[in-house]
Structures are given as C-alpha cells and as structure tokens.
Amino acid sequence: MTEHNVCDLPGIVARWGKDPANMVQILRDVQESCGTIPSDTLDQLARLLGVPRVRIEATASFYHFFHAESHGAYEILFSDNIIDHMAGKEALKQYFCERLWLEPRKLSEDGLVYVDDTADIGLADQAPAMLVNGYAVPALDHARLDLIAELIRAKKPLGEWPPMLFEIPDNVRLAGPLMGEPFAPGAALQATLARGAEATLAEIDAANLRGRGGAGFKTATKWASCRKAEGEALLKKHAGPPQVFLGPLGGEPSEARFSGGDHYVVCNADEGEPGTFKDRVLLSSHADLVFEGMTVCARVIGAKQGLIYLRGEYKNLLEKLKSVLARRREANLLGRNILGEQGFDFDIEIHLGAGAYICGEESALIESLEGKPGKPRNRPPFPDRCGYRNQPTVVNNVETFACAAKIAERGGAWFASIGTAQSTGSKLISISGDCQRPGIYEVPFGVTVQQLLIDCGAEDAHAVQVSGPSGTCISYREFDRRIAFEDLPTAGAFMVFSPERDMFEVARNFSHFFAHESCGFCTPCRVGTSLLRNTMDKLAAGKGSAYDMHEMKNIMRILQDMSHCGLGHTAANPVVQTMEKFPDAYEKRLKKLDFEPAFDLDGALTTARLITGRDDEWAHLDND
Amino acid sequence: MKLKVATCSLAGCFGCHMSLLDIDEKLFDLLKVVEFDRSPITDIKHCGPCDIGIVEGGVCNAENVHVLKEFRKNCKVLVAMGACAITGGIPALRNNVDLWDCFQEVYHYGIGLENGQIPNDPELPLPFDKVHPINEVVRIDYFLPGCPPSADAIWKFLTDLAAGHEPKLDYEMLHYD
Amino acid sequence: MTKTCTFTLDGKTIPFEEGETIMEAASAAGVYIPHLCHHPEFKPHGSCKLCTVNIGGRLGAACTNRAADGMKVDSETEALNADRRALTQMLFVEGNHICPSCEKSGNCQLQAVAYHLEMLTPHFTHFYPARDIDASHPDVLIERNRCILCELCVRASRDVDGKNVFGIGGRGIKSRLIVNSASGRLADTNMSVTDRAAEVCPTGAILRKRHGFTVPIGKRLYDHHDIAEVPEAGLKEPRRD
Numbered sequence A: 001m002t003e004h005n006v007c008d009l010p011g012i013v014a015r016w017g018k019d020p021a022n023m024v025q026i027l028r029d030v031q032e033s034c035g036t037i038p039s040d041t042l043d044q045l046a047r048l049l050g051v052p053r054v055r056i057e058a059t060a061s062f063y064h065f066f067h068a069e070s071h072g073a074y075e076i077l078f079s080d081n082i083i084d085h086m087a088g089k090e091a092l093k094q095y096f097c098e099r100l101w102l103e104p105r106k107l108s109e110d111g112l113v114y115v116d117d118t119a120d121i122g123l124a125d126q127a128p129a130m131l132v133n134g135y136a137v138p139a140l141d142h143a144r145l146d147l148i149a150e151l152i153r154a155k156k157p158l159g160e161w162p163p164m165l166f167e168i169p170d171n172v173r174l175a176g177p178l179m180g181e182p183f184a185p186g187a188a189l190q191a192t193l194a195r196g197a198e199a200t201l202a203e204i205d206a207a208n209l210r211g212r213g214g215a216g217f218k219t220a221t222k223w224a225s226c227r228k229a230e231g232e233a234l235l236k237k238h239a240g241p242p243q244v245f246l247g248p249l250g251g252e253p254s255e256a257r258f259s260g261g262d263h264y265v266v267c268n269a270d271e272g273e274p275g276t277f278k279d280r281v282l283l284s285s286h287a288d289l290v291f292e293g294m295t296v297c298a299r300v301i302g303a304k305q306g307l308i309y310l311r312g313e314y315k316n317l318l319e320k321l322k323s324v325l326a327r328r329r330e331a332n333l334l335g336r337n338i339l340g341e342q343g344f345d346f347d348i349e350i351h352l353g354a355g356a357y358i359c360g361e362e363s364a365l366i367e368s369l370e371g372k373p374g375k376p377r378n379r380p381p382f383p384d385r386c387g388y389r390n391q392p393t394v395v396n397n398v399e400t401f402a403c404a405a406k407i408a409e410r411g412g413a414w415f416a417s418i419g420t421a422q423s424t425g426s427k428l429i430s431i432s433g434d435c436q437r438p439g440i441y442e443v444p445f446g447v448t449v450q451q452l453l454i455d456c457g458a459e460d461a462h463a464v465q466v467s468g469p470s471g472t473c474i475s476y477r478e479f480d481r482r483i484a485f486e487d488l489p490t491a492g493a494f495m496v497f498s499p500e501r502d503m504f505e506v507a508r509n510f511s512h513f514f515a516h517e518s519c520g521f522c523t524p525c526r527v528g529t530s531l532l533r534n535t536m537d538k539l540a541a542g543k544g545s546a547y548d549m550h551e552m553k554n555i556m557r558i559l560q561d562m563s564h565c566g567l568g569h570t571a572a573n574p575v576v577q578t579m580e581k582f583p584d585a586y587e588k589r590l591k592k593l594d595f596e597p598a599f600d601l602d603g604a605l606t607t608a609r610l611i612t613g614r615d616d617e618w619a620h621l622d623n624d
Numbered sequence B: 001m002k003l004k005v006a007t008c009s010l011a012g013c014f015g016c017h018m019s020l021l022d023i024d025e026k027l028f029d030l031l032k033v034v035e036f037d038r039s040p041i042t043d044i045k046h047c048g049p050c051d052i053g054i055v056e057g058g059v060c061n062a063e064n065v066h067v068l069k070e071f072r073k074n075c076k077v078l079v080a081m082g083a084c085a086i087t088g089g090i091p092a093l094r095n096n097v098d099l100w101d102c103f104q105e106v107y108h109y110g111i112g113l114e115n116g117q118i119p120n121d122p123e124l125p126l127p128f129d130k131v132h133p134i135n136e137v138v139r140i141d142y143f144l145p146g147c148p149p150s151a152d153a154i155w156k157f158l159t160d161l162a163a164g165h166e167p168k169l170d171y172e173m174l175h176y177d
Numbered sequence C: 001m002t003k004t005c006t007f008t009l010d011g012k013t014i015p016f017e018e019g020e021t022i023m024e025a026a027s028a029a030g031v032y033i034p035h036l037c038h039h040p041e042f043k044p045h046g047s048c049k050l051c052t053v054n055i056g057g058r059l060g061a062a063c064t065n066r067a068a069d070g071m072k073v074d075s076e077t078e079a080l081n082a083d084r085r086a087l088t089q090m091l092f093v094e095g096n097h098i099c100p101s102c103e104k105s106g107n108c109q110l111q112a113v114a115y116h117l118e119m120l121t122p123h124f125t126h127f128y129p130a131r132d133i134d135a136s137h138p139d140v141l142i143e144r145n146r147c148i149l150c151e152l153c154v155r156a157s158r159d160v161d162g163k164n165v166f167g168i169g170g171r172g173i174k175s176r177l178i179v180n181s182a183s184g185r186l187a188d189t190n191m192s193v194t195d196r197a198a199e200v201c202p203t204g205a206i207l208r209k210r211h212g213f214t215v216p217i218g219k220r221l222y223d224h225h226d227i228a229e230v231p232e233a234g235l236k237e238p239r240r241d
C-alpha cells in the first residue's frame, strides 16, 4: 500500500530554497508525502517561510489537486472531457465504483480509495483515461479497471503496479518538420551562437513565427520587446524622467525575492484546453527541441533562468524531463558558459501545476509560479515587460519553443516556405473523438478540415470542435475551412463528432468545464459560468423554455463583454456556436411553454414528504 | 371601465397589504379606477379574469404554488410586491437551515413539547426545501420592491400602470427595506 | 501640479496626470462611474467589473485602465448601465442578501449602486449558498452571506493595517472569505475593531458589533441621496458611536 509518511516540512521547504514563491511546489510535495495538506501544516509553513497563513491557505484551497481531507491511499480521478464520455467514461466509472463498493466523492469506508472527476487530462486520443495518485492511466476498459480494482484491494503500492498500465503511446500519425526530422541536440544553439543574438531574432522574425498556444501573437515581437525591456530598474515605479514606468496595477504583493534584474524564459506546458495533447507528445519524445528553443530564447533576451510550467496531470513526464535536463547540463547545453560561450549562463527548472486550467493563461501562470492562486493579473503591463518576479519575461507555448529551435537551426526562410503567408510553418493537431486514427497530425498551416478528417478516418463527421471548448465549433457545412490564423486559429485540439452525437451535450459538458475552472476573480465569469451551466442542466432535464434560451443569450453576451480574461471571454463559445449551428439540438429540448420554473417544484417537496410520510395528492406538484 | 385588480399574500407578513391600505384617503381615488377581485380586502376566495394581479410574499409551500399559478392564469399583468415576493425576503432566512432540523426543532425538541408528532394532515400545505421568490415559479411582469414598499410607491406604481405607462419610482421610493 | 493631458468621458473633457486611471481622473473631476471594488485609498483591483466603460470601442474596467491623452471614453450609455445592472444582480443572487434584516441597509454600497442602476429585482435564479457567520470576535462580526469578494478588507488589512487578517480561499463560484487563523475564527486572529479593515467593507459582510441599526431610517447615507451624489461617503464611513 502507498504509505503516507510523516512529512518532513523543513526538508521540503529547504529543497525549494525556503522561497515562498515556490509555494505551489512546496504544497505539492507536502501533499505527495502526507496524502493531504493538513491544516496545522499551513501554520508550520507560515512559520518556516514567514508568510501569513491566510495566503498559504488561499493557494492551498485554489487548486483542484490540493485537499485538506484524506483521499486515502489511492486517489482516482476520471478525466471528464466529452471525449471520455463518448468513450463510455460514466458507465466505466460506475462499474469501477461498484467493484470497490464505493461512491464517488466519498472516501471508501476502509479509508483506502477516493474517486472523483477531473478536467481533461491530455489523453483524448486514448480516452477514457484516469489519474491514479496523479499518474495517468489511458485506454480504460473493463479489463483494466478489474486489474486496477484488484491491485487496490491487494493494497499494492503504485510502484509495483504493472508498468503497462502507465504506458502512453505517442500516436504520431503524421510527422513533419518538427517531429519527422532528426534533431541533434545543440545544433540550434551552435547556429545561434555563430549567428549572434540579434541575427537570430531576425531569423525568428523572418520566419513569421506566431505563438502556438492559441492567440497567435508574433513571437519575434514578444522576444524583441522583452529583450529591450530593462530588468530590475523597472521595479522602481517612477524611475524618473524620461521614462516613467507604469508598474502593475493591484495584485497581491509578490512573495518572490528578486534575483537580480534578470529576464526569464517561461515555457507554458499547462496544456489544459480539453482535447489538446500535442505538448504531451512533444515533451515526451522531443524535449530536447523544446529546451533548446528555450535556451535560444534565453540567448536572445538575455535570460539566466528558465522555467517550465508543466501541468500536474503530466507528472508522469517529470522524471524523463529531469533526465533530459541533466543530460543537457552534462553536454554543456545548459549551465555556465554554454557551449564554451563566456557569460552565456542559463538553466531550466520544472514547476508542476496542481489542477487549474486557468494557469494556462500567461499572467495566471506567472502568479502560480510565484506561489499564489492562479488569478490573471491586470494587464498591461504584459509579461514581456513585467512578468515573473515582476521582471521582463517571455512566455511561450511548448510548440512555439520547438519551432524556434528549428528556425534557429535551419533559418527563417526555410520555415516561412511552409504553410501560408500569414501562418507559416507546420502545426501539430491533436485529433480525438469519432475517428479511426486518433493521435497527432503534423500538417502545414492552411490544411482544410476536410483533409484532416480524411487523414484520420472520419469521413462521416458531423461537427468538429477546433481548438477546444474555447475555440470554434464547426459543422459539416464548413469543412472546407482552413486551419490557419486567418481562418481557424487553433492551439491544436480537433475533436470529431459523428452524426449520432448530440451537440447539445457537447456544449453542456464544456459549460461544466468552464464553471469548474473559472478562477472566481471577476463577477461576470464567476457567477455567469455557473448560471450558464445551471441553465444548460435545466434544459437537459427537459425543463427548458424559450425564456431560458433568451436568458442564456444575455448571460453569454455579458461573459464575452465584461470578463477579466480569456477564460471568461470564451466560456460562452460552445453554447453560442452550437445554438447557432445546431438549433435543433436545443429546440427539441424546449417545452412549449414560454416559461418554466427555475427549480423542480415537485422535487423541492421530497424532503417534506419524507419527513411527514405523506404521499397524498396535495403532497405533489405538477412541474408545469 | 374599471381595472380589475386581485391581490394575495403568500409567504409574506401582510405588511405589503398594510402598506397598500396606508394609501389612506387616496384609496378612495384608487377605487374610482380599480375594482378588487380576490384579495384579503374583499374575501373573494378565487380570482377570476383580472387586469392586474399583485402578489405579496415568496413561495414556501405547495399551496403557494397553486395560488400563484391561479393568479398567473387569470391576470394580464402580474406584479411581485415587496422584498419577499422578489427575493424570498425574511422567510428565506430559513434557507440555510435543513428542513429536517426545522421540523425536529418545532415538533420534537421545542420547549414544552412532549411526544411531539410531526403532523401529516393533507390539509396542511407541504413546505419546500427552500423559500423562493415568485419569479422563479411563474413569469412576472413588474417588480415593486420594499419591505414594505411605501404607500407612496404603491400609489405611484398603480397610478402609472393604470395610466398605461411604465411605472417609474422616484429615488426615495425605491428601496429594499 | 496642473494636469496637462486630457481625455473625454461621455463627451466631457477630463484632465489627468500620467499614470492615473480613468476612475481616478473621473473622480477627481467629480464624475461618477459606478464601482464596488474600487476605493481611492487602496490599490486598484478590477474584479467587480461594474466600472466597465467603453474605451475607444473596447470595453475595459475604468479602475484598472490608465487614462491616455486624447482617448474617448463612454460610460453613461444605456447598454453599459444594463450590463452593470446585470452584474449587480449576479452579486445579489450569488450570496444571500436579505436587506430588510441587514444592519448595513441604507448605508450599503451594493444596495446603493443597485438603486442607482434602478435594479428592481435580482432577476437571476438565486444560488442560496450555505455560508457561515462568524460571531467569535468580541467587536467584529463576519456575515459571509453578504460578501461580494471585492477584497477591500484583504487590501486594507494587508496594505494599511499590516496584518493580513483576510484572504480569499477556494475558487470560482466557491470562492469565500477566509481569515488568518487555524481555527478559521476571527477571534483567533489579531483583528482589532480599530483596524481599517473593520470599516472598509462596502456591504454588511464585516460589521462592528453593537452598531447595527443605530442610525434611524431616513438618516442613513443613501436614504435621500443617490450614490452618484455621495460617491465617497460610504468609503470614509463616518463613525457613528
């Protein structure tokens, strides 16, 4: 059985440099060794780190993977994306719970197992999937669940479970310049050093590389602005004329200690958008390319430290990534005087997330890196001028760094020759859902949806969710559209739905996702996403009316207009778009009446019926 | 033709109705333009077709729902009058108390109770888990807040409505307490 | 120092100094923009979104967007006020606001903003969340049912009192006010009734004990005056001992 030892707090705190900015990492380690984050631990941490307990508690209670109550020796979290549902997740979860005699969200009576759901864990190509104590297990079926139930009953420590349970194939179906060509670690760095920082930046510019994380911001512009930005000096709010630095507005004071006016390179490996799993594959099999891209960036902007924010769900990649880093240090591709270049010092640290989609948003990610709840900052200033530890920081997606390495190696013109004029290079598409060959497809930008559907074996597709819930839902009428910033921009998700699928249920699943993942900072999103989810549930229960449709439209407009960050701005997309493109899916659910009660009238009498033992005619209400 | 008006009190305290009576001598002016159907003022038990229905109080039990639906069916315009009708109000303070605990306290453990029994007479309205504002049960056309709304506010509201324009409350007439 | 830059707000010219937010410049010029989480004495926060204005075609919070020379800002539009009303309604249904039994009624900024926006009903379906009351402290009461998560108490305690008594725990719709003690009780923190944090709450969520209902109806801050006429009155709440 997985023993939770008494936690060596001073040891953990020391391992993280006694730096409160590493609070999320410290709390992760506490939970890993204790199984929970007990209340008195917060007090001890407060003493050890000199931080008020209330701030530690704010962080500890923000992240989905942290909990104060015991989740037993085995915490099982089922991935809850619509793709998992389509692959039978609900029935399998029920089967599993019955096998172990337990109820979801309730610690089993013997205190051994806890079962719950969690947002998509980046395995949509191998759905349904789960996390066992944070480690991913893909391709669940009855046989695998039987085996897991046996192992749990036998109290086998996770380390003794058959490794095949945790094997995760890459499923690369189509490889291109990023994944298909061999890469010799160091090649891009050598080219960078030979060319010089400025010239390398010019190559990135000439390549017209745009961010792969979704927004498509031009990478060279970001790097150039960060390179130009001054470090520590900017902190002094009014540095005097001529430049007045307009510092960050509001926000919690950073617990971070400033480490000397440095610039930082941050790799966004949060990959939280349901249906996206290309960063998982890049990091699993092409980590050198990603780390090399970060090091090239460090050279260009003058950074000494890099951080990679790896989503907690990808904990299984941690050891592998650490060994790649170690190998690169040995090869002098990281560390001091990299490749013999005097003064070129750079190293990379890995931070793990703890279950919060919002931490993919770059300023929330930085807050999380600084040990705080992942709530987006007020912007401007943007991270390129005021990011990690309030220093100039480049935040890029995993794939963006991989591209940057390739460009540094092979030049901007080569890269620009692939794809379209506005969307150069290749794009990694993560295909899942109703298709014969789910997996990674590396294609040149400009490819049509139709072509991708043919490639993956989904000729009868009815709809595709491009770029995840926050992206675009397209119907079979639009399959000639192209994957490109100028048409269908995407972070990579491509979820396929056959004609039998109910697009209302797809949108409802996504509305639950956003309500669960809203950080709660701003009113429109905190309340609006929950109102939207509740109304979708009302429709699903067959109790919707035209009035509810009208209400949802207003709530969705407010979400789009008034929210603080991209999560709120896009949280309505799935419902807005399915309403427009698949109106029947909604209309068939509406009752004829123009108005339906907001709650289940008869259901609201259940308790009183139980208490009084009544079941007469007057103890019931018609629900219409 | 006089406007036909019906009123009722659900989970409320009759305070709004008292405020309605507080219109005092203007009540006579009001009666020149309106005629009351079902109302505590008239003692008519069921409402017939009306122009305006005014509902005081939220919905706390099954009977409230029957009355409210009768009003919605018969009234062209339905008005939620007072804090309870609009938000649940004071009765909604019980929403954080478990219904089972409520019954236990009232019928089992309350001071002076011995062998208390929870009544199960079908005549008694069965309570909801929570008290709800009336707009969560039927569609409401107008809201007249206040606990209670002042006589002036009620007067202004009704005369605006009778005159056929959107009721508009002056700043001091609009309050939630 | 004279202000050299200007922008227009609903057509009116507003002078500002570089670095000032739209909200700061507007307040200084005597123009009211509805707000709840903003307070002139504290760092901008930007969470309630009530102060959302149209900045040259883009929507943004007036309290966290800096004024820029020549910029055109619209605030008093029907559409913006309708959305502000909806946000206020969201704040009402998210908590448990039973004004008739609330000590803050008449002096409450949430309520006053709702009056200003002519909110007649909370409109949305109530959540009726189960939230705690903390009466443990001898002089200060926490009524979480009325908390709108504006973090003014958090900022006041942290930045003025230097105490860190308050924080926001949880996330999303489950966000909640937490205090700096293992027991979770206010009595076990170093909160004092003289703290700035004890009087900064715009709603009835943090109250000084034994001061409820001391001001008679008719004499309260917003009984006769729209919050736009006394925008700062609630902020520097006069002591009524």
Ligand SMILES: Cc1cc2nc3c(=O)[nH]c(=O)nc-3n(C[C@H](O)[C@H](O)[C@H](O)COP(=O)(O)O)c2cc1C
Residues within 6 Å of the ligand: A210, A211, A212, A213, A214, A215, A216, A217, A268, A269, A270, A271, A272, A273, A357, A358, A359, A360, A361, A362, A363, A395, A396, A397, A398, A400, A565, A566, A567
């Ligand atoms: C709610 C939300 C979630 C996001 N999640 C991710 C993510 O998981 N990975 C990512 O690279 N970018 C994500 N982004 C985009 C980042 O904020 C940022 O734009 C990106 O990391 C910049 O890198 P790029 O220019 O290389 O794309 C997210 C944005 C939002 C608003």
Ligand code: SF4
Residues within 6 Å of the ligand: A358, A375, A376, A517, A518, A519, A520, A521, A522, A523, A525, A526, A563, A564, A565, A566, A567, A568, A569
């Ligand atoms: S939009 Fe949502 S996720 Fe973004 S800050 Fe607001 S509450 Fe947080």
Ligand code: SF4
Residues within 6 Å of the ligand: C096, C097, C098, C099, C100, C102, C103, C104, C105, C106, C108, C109, C110, C111, C146, C203, C204, C205
């Ligand atoms: S805090 Fe304000 S809005 Fe809430 S109940 Fe009290 S007076 Fe009403």
Ligand code: SF4
Residues within 6 Å of the ligand: C146, C147, C148, C149, C150, C151, C152, C153, C154, C177, C200, C201, C202, C203, C205, C206
């Ligand atoms: S208690 Fe008051 S001041 Fe503090 S967050 Fe809640 S509403 Fe704001």
Ligand code: FES
Residues within 6 Å of the ligand: C034, C035, C036, C037, C038, C045, C046, C047, C048, C049, C050, C051, C052, C061, C062, C063, C064
């Ligand atoms: S006052 Fe500007 S967001 Fe709250």
